[in-house]
Amino acid sequence: MWHLGLWLNPIPGARYYVSECNTPRFSIEEDTAYPETKELRSRLKAVNAMPQEIVTKILAKAETPLISRFSFVLAWHPESLDRLEPTAEAIRPHDLYGWSREDFRAIHGSRMQFEQNVPPKDPRYFIIGLDTLGIRVFQLLEDRPTVADSKFPDCLWFIIEKLSRLDDYFIRTNGDFLRLDPIRTSIDTLMLWDTPAPPDQFTIVNDGLSKPMRMRCIVTEQCTGISVFCNGRKIYGIYAHKENRSLAADTYKRLCHYRKDPLIWIYFPLAPNEGIRGVWIRQRYGPRKMITDIALMIRTTLGRCHVFGPCLDPQADDSVEICLSKGQVSHLIHEDADDGDPILCFGQTLLDDMQLDSPEILQHPPSFHNKWDLFHSCASLEDVKQVCLFFDERGSDLNNLDNCCLGMLLTYSSGHREALGQCRVGLSATATIEHPTSLHFAEATSIDGKTGVIVCVASDNVGINLSHKRQWLSTKMTGIITWWFNSEKTIPCIEVEDI
Known part of the structure; x- marks a missing residue:
């Protein structure tokens, strides 16, 4: 649009x-x-x-x-x-x-x-x-x-304009302002704003040659989940899920192999009565003020927080957080980059300059044995009525026995869901187990040399036979499961802690 x-x-x-x-x-x-x-x-x-x-x-x-x-x-x-x-x-x-x-x-x-x-x-x-x-x-x-x-x-009235030769020049409006962050803070700035409250027309430069930048507007209402493509340095795609519909899988299929390989696919499910009430961009400034290490962070109306990016060591963390929203978020706006290209601009309605406190996960980030730059997800194992396993579509492990598991989607008796690892909804082959009683994990090496994990789920109706050739980590459906991963180690480790 x-x-x-x-x-x-x-x-x-x-x-x-x-x-x-x-x-x-x-x-x-x-x-x-x-x-x-x-x-x-x-x-x-x-x-x-x-x-x-x-x-x-x-x-x-x-x-x-x-x-x-x-x-x-x-x-x-x-x-x-x-x-x-x-x-x-x-x-x-x-x-x-x-x-x-x-x-x-x-x-x-x-x-x-x-x-x-x-x-x-x-x-x-x-x-x-x-x-x-x-x-x-x-x-x-x-x-x-x-x-x-x-x-x-x-x-929805928007005007898209590229401003040139405006170093250190910032434009405010007297209405709802949509803040965007460009990749270069000192060269070109892309502004997106609501046309009923445009900036003063005589403070805008139009060189006549800049074409409008294509933008994507995601409606978060009636959204059942959000998928984000990222690699720890850039964000490459943000996709809303409406029931069983999403453009994430189709876009991923169009990517060539070298584009897919470093991408992490993070799926964050939303409950029917759950909305987004806080959006942040975490970023670092590299040489020549280039923005890098971009991560998207959200907080929901149910108090859930998620960082679409790796956890950083707070002792060496020089990143900054930019609040893009306050209150209920109805639309997420970002540059509609070509497939495989990073998103350089993000925006969201900002009513005033007041910023929300950063999510708790940023103030006290978790770590895996003091190792950082790993992606993190966790979920409770209490009251889980269904487990859906997402398998690596590239094939099985080196022993050609079992498929490596990329992620798990847990559904609770309340209807809420939590995702662990990479749940490539609409793309990966899946297996669904009802009323699970225990989980069993074993480390494996995938066909491309990456460290993965084999997952077996037992239930009242389904028994399992665990291979003696593997070292299994088993747990009943109690406690909290923590899942660490990155592009090289699909699931480096799984920790289970008692509640």
């Missing part, structure tokens, strides 16, 4: 065609009287860099082909809008003409230097809601908006 401010400037003779490589492109007819200038070539380059679906849907609303580009422009000459009705169907995009801001330059100290262009007197403001189906809503505004719009409660 795209919701963007729209700037349109038709050029006579422009046409839209599909090239031999089936890539839609814009071009200018040879016999057109419009001069081919450097500015025009730059616009063509910018337009052709935009997502195809956006361009196609805009063209569907235009009677004649046009050259268009996206930008943050809300103030237009009043005479350009007087004849237009504030309804989406009555708007013809090629009838909209705006003043250009290409020559604006930003300087520090919240000042702007205007060159050829002069802002219009008494400008009119409007909002365009645009998604993959075209222009959905067009609303004329009486004044510069300062509060959320109640006329369209079902519409």
Whole structure:
């Protein structure tokens, strides 16, 4: 879903065609009287860099082909809008003409230097809601908006803009602000905000060549779980589970082998009445202020906390936590990176500057025999009515006897669930055991040389025969099970502690 401010400037003779490589492109007819200038070539380059679906849907609303580009422009000459009705169907995009801001330059100290262009007197403001189906809503505004719009409660209004040459320049809004963290803090900053409360239009620079960054918005309501792809240094995917539906498995299948190998798939189940009420980003600053060691952290309305990243030694931990949310979280927003590429920007509605306390797990992180940089998960074994084992889809161990287990999903009598290790929901082969009575673990070596574990589950209805060739760790369904893992050691150790 795209919701963007729209700037349109038709050029006579422009046409839209599909090239031999089936890539839609814009071009200018040879016999057109419009001069081919450097500015025009730059616009063509910018337009052709935009997502195809956006361009196609805009063209569907235009009677004649046009050259268009996206930008943050809300103030237009009043005479350009007087004849237009504030309804989406009555708007013809090629009838909209705006003043250009290409020559604006930003300087520090919240000042702007205007060159050829002069802002219009008494400008009119409007909002365009645009998604993959075209222009959905067009609303004329009486004044510069300062509060959320109640006329369209079902519409999420976002504007995506890339700010360049704004070192040490930070923009706030007077409404709901969506904070994003870029990979480089001193070069380009990506801001995502709610259009009913945009920043002052004259403090924004648009170089005319930056295409909108594709963003993904995850709705957490009615979410049964969240899957995160990470490797301890970056986050590569965040996916919501709605009942049995999720894009996580399909995305994972598309990855090539060298992309899959270092990834950790962490699944965090949510109860039907459980929501997210706190979101943090933990990160470190490396050389040249590059952000690294990114981890996502959440706290739920039931008091559960989880870190989608490894545990760090508090004695040597120089990371910082950034609070992205306060109160009930309805949407998680992040850059929609290409498959296998890391997510560089994260966002979430932040009502004010007040931050939640960091999760307890960050204040007192667990450790495995003083070894750090391992992923951690734990769960109670009390009152478990079902155990689901997730097996390594790459095959069995070296002895070719049993499949290595990547993770376990425990379901309790209350209906709540807890995940241990890597539960690749929708991808891995599984085995489900009802009413378990005991768990048995043995270390194994997988076919790719990694240390894994074999898991056997006994129940009232199913007996098991444990191989004498292995050393088994057995436990009844009491106490707390702790699971440590990383990409090299799928399950380095399992600890069971009495409650």
